[in-house]
């Protein structure tokens with residue numbers, strides 16, 4: 213998380229130095245720590261978040277380990293969100309299985325409550341950005357795929373520098389996206405490559 217923050221703030225850092233320090237402290241190999249960092253990148257992709265350049269997501273991390281990593285990220289950032297990593301990894305493992313049996317599922321799924329951290333967003337920011345977008349996605353430029361129950365084109369607000377990455381809730385950091393583009397921006401294989409075009413296309417945006 214420190215490397216990620218430094219990268220976003222354009223501060224110089226040496227990735228290898230982190231692995232060497234960790235290796236010296238915990239007695240595993242430098243390579244092992246580099247690989248674990250790539251596992252962390254993978255967990256970040258499951259959370260719909262960005263990862264450190266050069267630390268390409270490595271997906272062979274089990275559900276339990278991913279849940280631990282997710283909890284650690286929440287801990288480091290002092291923020292609780294709904295856990296997703298373990299569930300998504302179990303889905304991916306199951307999808308890859310051949311001859312899987314049709315699951316029973318659950319007629320009455322259990323619930324549990326926990327405190328999560330929510331950002332207090334400004335409705336005026338979303339409203340203003342939606343007005344600017346005029347019913348068209350600001351990424352693919354296509355009209356919203358459907359109207360909401362309010363009869364207005366359905367677009368979602370996306371913060372280009374995510375709030376979890378200390379981005380601001382302002383019109384210079386927010387765009388109106390169609391649901392497809394929004395999902396791709398968070399979970400797409402090429403999510404990273406979708407960001408620069410936004411800054412190029414939308415004059416009001418300011419890099420944070």
Ligand SMILES: [Zn+2]
Pocket residue numbers: 349350351352353354389390391392393394
């Ligand atoms: Zn779109």
Ligand SMILES: [Zn+2]
Pocket residue numbers: 369370371394397398
């Ligand atoms: Zn978003």
